[in-house]
Amino acid sequence: MPAVVIVGAQWGDEGKGKATDLISDRIDYVVKFNGGNNAGHTVVIGEEKYALHLLPSGILTAGVTPVISNGVVIDPEVLMEELDGLTARGIDVSRLVVSSHAHIITGYHRTLDRVTERFLGKRQIGTTGRGIGPTYADKINRVGIRVQDLFDEGILRQKVEGALEAKNHLLVKIYNRRAIGADEIVDELLSYADRLRPMVQDTGLLLHRALEEGKTVLCEGGQATMLDVDHGTYPFVTSSNATSGGASTGTGIAPWRLDKIIGIVKAYTTRVGAGPFPTELEDEFGEFLRNNGHEFGTTTGRPRRTGWYDAPIARYSARINGVTDFVLTKLDVLTGLEKIPVCVAYDVDGQRVEDIPWSQSDFHHATPIYEYFPGWSEDITGVRRFEDLPQNAQDYVIALEGMSGSRISAIGVGPGRDAIVTRHALLD
Ligand code: IMP
Numbered sequence: 001m002p003a004v005v006i007v008g009a010q011w012g013d014e015g016k017g018k019a020t021d022l023i024s025d026r027i028d029y030v031v032k033f034n035g036g037n038n039a040g041h042t043v044v045i046g047e048e049k050y051a052l053h054l055l056p057s058g059i060l061t062a063g064v065t066p067v068i069s070n071g072v073v074i075d076p077e078v079l080m081e082e083l084d085g086l087t088a089r090g091i092d093v094s095r096l097v098v099s100s101h102a103h104i105i106t107g108y109h110r111t112l113d114r115v116t117e118r119f120l121g122k123r124q125i126g127t128t129g130r131g132i133g134p135t136y137a138d139k140i141n142r143v144g145i146r147v148q149d150l151f152d153e154g155i156l157r158q159k160v161e162g163a164l165e166a167k168n169h170l171l172v173k174i175y176n177r178r179a180i181g182a183d184e185i186v187d188e189l190l191s192y193a194d195r196l197r198p199m200v201q202d203t204g205l206l207l208h209r210a211l212e213e214g215k216t217v218l219c220e221g222g223q224a225t226m227l228d229v230d231h232g233t234y235p236f237v238t239s240s241n242a243t244s245g246g247a248s249t250g251t252g253i254a255p256w257r258l259d260k261i262i263g264i265v266k267a268y269t270t271r272v273g274a275g276p277f278p279t280e281l282e283d284e285f286g287e288f289l290r291n292n293g294h295e296f297g298t299t300t301g302r303p304r305r306t307g308w309y310d311a312p313i314a315r316y317s318a319r320i321n322g323v324t325d326f327v328l329t330k331l332d333v334l335t336g337l338e339k340i341p342v343c344v345a346y347d348v349d350g351q352r353v354e355d356i357p358w359s360q361s362d363f364h365h366a367t368p369i370y371e372y373f374p375g376w377s378e379d380i381t382g383v384r385r386f387e388d389l390p391q392n393a394q395d396y397v398i399a400l401e402g403m404s405g406s407r408i409s410a411i412g413v414g415p416g417r418d419a420i421v422t423r424h425a426l427l428d
Contacts, residue, residue: 003207003217004260004427005247008224009317011271013295013304014264015329015412017041017057020220022327022410022420026427028215029065029207030058033250034240035222036073036105036135038128040298044415048089051298055082056220059093069203070101071240071250072222073135074147075110076192098196099203100148104189106160108167108180109134115175125236126273128300136229136239138163147200150193153186160185204252211257216427219247219258225317226271233363236275244321262426263323263406265314267331267396270295270304276364279307279343293333294415310343310368311403316356318405325426326404328397329412332419337375340396343368344403373399381414386423389413 004027008014021043024030032039037053043060044050050060054074058064068074083093109131116134117124127133138144143163149156161182168179207217223242226232231243240246248255268289271277281289286306289295295304317323334340346353346366357363376390383389389397389411401408409424 002257002259003211003219003247003253004262005219005221005244005258005321006262006264007221007242007244007247007317007321008227009263009265009314009321009323009326010224010269010310011226011277012224013040013270013272013298014224014266015327016220016264017043017052018329018412018417018420019262019264019327019410020057020218021045021060021417023218023426024058024061024064026216027058027064027218029067029210029217030056030061031067031069031203031207031217031219031251032056032222033069033071033219034242034246035238036130036132037075037078038130038132038238039222042298043417045417050086053082053298054078055086055096058218058220059086059096060091062092065095065097067203067207068096068098068102069207069251070099071246072099073103073105073132073139073240074098075105075130076150076189076196080192080195096199097201097203097206098147098199100146100200102147103135103139104145104147104150105131105135106145106185106189108164108185109138111171111177111180112167115171115177119175124274126275133239145189147196150189150196153190156189157182157186160189207251207253211253217253219251219253221247225263225320226313228320231320233275233360236273259324260427261322261324263314263317263321263326264329265317265326265404266329267309267334267400268293269307269310269313272297272300272302272304276360276366277305277307278346278363278366279310279368280305281307285337288337289333293330308341308343308368308370309400311400312343312345312354312356314400314404323406325409325424326401326406327410327412327426328400328408331393331397331411332379332381332413334375334396335380336377340373340375341370342373342400342403344371345369371399381419383413384421386411386421389421
């Protein structure tokens, strides 16, 4: 079995953690390939609820090797906190492997994230404030700090001093902040080195060998397609490639090995932070989705923006990622609605447009063209077979499948780990 990729098909928080968890008993390695602790997976196992930010959700499954690969940005303080938190709850975290090439989020990245957002005023991105963007910016600018630098004090000091030179000018002269001393950063980073060292490997090589041995590798995307820095609603995006292509560059696994691409799509849409969102609701239906779906950020606690299902976005995601199977999540949240609108195309200045417009300005003022589907009122959380769903719920799923460009293989019907209806096996 080759490598499998799971990606969010909308603006994040589609329930990837649950989908990952669902197949993780067939998986040998679970790899986080992009983003950092801006992510938030909530995984419910029995009575226990785990909120993971940086660690791959495979950490919860015995026998799986969780991997943080080169495409990730790591805040070492958060990593240690998350490991300690899970250890305290009896989870064995000793299997975690971390890439020597992954970049490190430092105190100055977090500071810069927050001050630049404040400086942007009305043009704010609405970032999570975790230092993600500034860390990726340093990576691209070739002034980043990598995991391996923590094991060579001389190099670390040189790199931190180099990076801070320009940043302190910016902080003091532009943002009116205090300068950050290299020593405080270096001392803090060095304090993690001993604990980090045994986890560090060439993860590209590790995963290559695993695949050669016939092991199954699951690459778990953080954020989602519409937040991808290349393919999302730029500049209202995160700073990494959250699409399936990022699973290759972010791990070192060759593209041809990634042949199963699972897109996670919610039965409606949510978004955190600023940026265009054509089906957004600011009425009681928006509240209904937010409250019924518990749409509050796992990482920031922010209320999420909510709206109806957007089929052009699902189609776009199917295309950009090469989605082989969709997992449709949170269908139960729609229970009780008399009719359910689905955006089937957009109206852009009086023209019907089937695809996402290439101009961001057009997308900003695209208004949804809806088709309406009859709802259902039966509780579906206990349903496990597609035929047992109310007819209207089945019809809704089949209609979405027809519009979304790929088959819907599994359907989430409740928050529990087993609250899922499978139509086609996700793995052969
Ligand atoms: P950043 O990733 O913190 O730089 O934030 C950039 C944008 O991505 C903001 O709109 C965030 O709200 C959004 N974002 C980042 N991570 C997530 C996520 O895991 N789920 C949903 N939105 C996210």
